[in-house]
Amino acid sequence: MTIRVRPRAATDLDACARLLIEVHGTDGYPVEGVADPVSWLTPATAAGAWVGELEGAVVGHALVGTPTATDDAARLWKEREPLAQILVFGRLFVGTAGRNRGVGERLVRTAMTFAAEQEQRLVLDVMDKDKAAIRLYERLGWQHIGTTTHHFGQGNRTEAHCYVAPS
Template identity: 65%
Template sequence: MPVTVRPRTQLDLDECARLLVEVHERDGYPVEGVADPVSWLTPTTLVRAWAAELTGSVVGHALVTRPTPSDDAATMWIEHGSGVEADLLVFGRLFVGSAGRNQGVGTLLVHTAMTYAKAQGKTLVLDVMEKDQAAIRLYERLGWRNIGSAVHRFGDNQQTTAQCYVAPS
């Protein structure tokens, strides 16, 4: 069966939350949001979200949001003089469960978001924790350009280095 990517619906949220917890337990991603995954998957800045399905089950997720001052890649892109906030979307919350691994799910979700941003006339940016090397390899393979690094702060005074990227135009 082929993988399909479609807009995420309200009915998908519980399955996406369960999948997020599975990915966190296996990969340590994300570093935040696992205590209340439904809230983490429905940020107030949400623009669009997608679910990837394989054999009728959700196996992956991604979304885009409007940028906020805490979005390191958006801030970096603006500070470089390369864009303005109104022209940006932030890609994030990409995860693929074990049933979707090695099926091209991540690539399809990233391409879907890139296509959406381009159709809206927006530039897509993201940040990714340095520890998430598989994600970094995916973005670089798809032509995303590294624009710098930032310190991502989370939890109780925890921090980690993140790499910031802009999608190919």
């Protein structure tokens, strides 16, 4: 099967929303839930978004955005590198049809290339429960820069690991 990664188009949002609902059902990602998937996929901070396709069907998604005051990974990296130019990587998910086929890796590498072309470093946080994602980032050379507590919903929290992409 041929994997294709391309910039996300507005016409992809419905397929991405359905895929996100599937992933939330199987993996509990995102921990905040999927009450409004299209809004979650289109934050005001977005700088780039991509979809992964297999045989023309959208099976994965990734997004890069500008940091906000609530981005723990951005805060941690700025403490180490105050002048760092950074973007935040996130909203990476791959549905069951795209798993174990390299779709997630291709999406991450695409975002890494995008950031490098912008002369930016990527940072991210990943929930402790998302072991497959953690293994992927570490295999691709991302450096663990700290652990935080991610707060969501009505008083819920979980441990999150923060990473910076290789330079």
